[in-house]
Amino acid sequence: MTPVASRRTAQPGLVTLVRGDVRELDAVEAAALLAGAARAPVMGCVLPVRPGAGLELVRTLSCAHVGQWESWRDVARRAFADVRAMVISGHTWRAAARAVWPALLRCPLYVQRRPPALPRHVLVAVDSARTQAALAERLGPLAGRGLRVTVAYAAVPAWASTLSAAMGYPAFVEGPERLRFPWPLTPEDATGVCLPTTPLWGIRALAADLRPDLVVLGVHRHRVREPSLAHPTAWLLSRELPTDVLLCPVT
16 A cells, blocks of 8 residues: 655645545546635545545545545644645545535535536525625635525524424424525525525535535534534535535534
């Protein structure tokens, strides 16, 4: 097996996460495109899971895009200080999500499912003005490239729907009407959509309707470690949506 180098890059870069599936080559190419937009280097990192049979092939065919390879242990030991974002294929994300999830408290994760290309239409899911500002900042490197942004706010919090159902009341308010967006949009030319439903159902329905290239979701700190319990909306949507998903820590 080719040894994994352990040295730091001069500037924060994008890290493409692999385990040895040849389908990860699309994620490597997507990482190179995103890194070009952000003017950042690309590093490769082998995940701390059972490696696939194609690991050496993936590393060999990635040499045109990946400047260096790092071990997961070394990257984690530095608390992801030199990682601008991680990129992972949708297939690998489903297999290794629990191993990668703790790193989301440190840096964003881009889940690649589309053929490699920079996104042109982005759906951003928000729960507050603060979350909206934080996610808009993450999209900064893609701005100015004809990017179309739709910001979505689900007016019924998930906990309220659960409590309502437990008490025997309808889980959703009546009518498909769209409500007024509760705060100024960021960016200013974005389209705001406010729906009277929960985040999971609202973002799932909008993604199916609008078919964006990328769905952006925020991940807040939580004392519960199990991601499916602490972050059920981000956990489920990142694993089931057919498009690319960007998970971003929001402090």
